[in-house]
Amino acid sequence: MNKSQLVEALAKAENLPLKKAEEVVNTVFGDMENSLVRGERVEIRGFGSFKVKHYDGYKGRNPKTGEVIDVAPKKLPFFKVGKELRERVDVY
């Protein structure tokens, strides 16, 4: 399901005009993005939490040419699945 399908599903479920549903979805993900860009955590109970992890740089190698390259330090968001979602998805 992509963002526009999610917008449609939300509009239908909550009886909202499409435009409003779109603003809601954009605001929710926009807020999360802004927090992560500032390096702050996101914590949605039952869904999951995000935090930004810092990865040190390292010397890597191009596996094709064997050439040694410097991999720069980087930051990546890490998503930890919440308990409720984890249990609902794990159908086994």
Place this chain on the structure above:
Amino acid sequence: MALTKEKIIESIYHQVGLSKSQSRAVVESLFELIKNTLENGEDILISGFGKFVVKEKAARRGRNPQTTEDLQLRARRVVVFKTSGVLRDKINKGPTG
């Protein structure tokens, strides 16, 4: 301070112009839709943000690293998040970039 559902509900109230109770209802509803979709084994793709992907993990032999006891880990279904390149770049540039 961490972003919580309460803060998201506040910004829906201020930015989208729904009532407080409607703002709460739509935020709860949105997360429920996402959870329900993932529960049904379908991925969620948010362009510019990232994707939530449902992965099937096969059963495997594992080991308790503390007791070194061998154990069988059952097959599982899990959610993983893959960050979009757009968001990754923004995070690495920081708030001023």
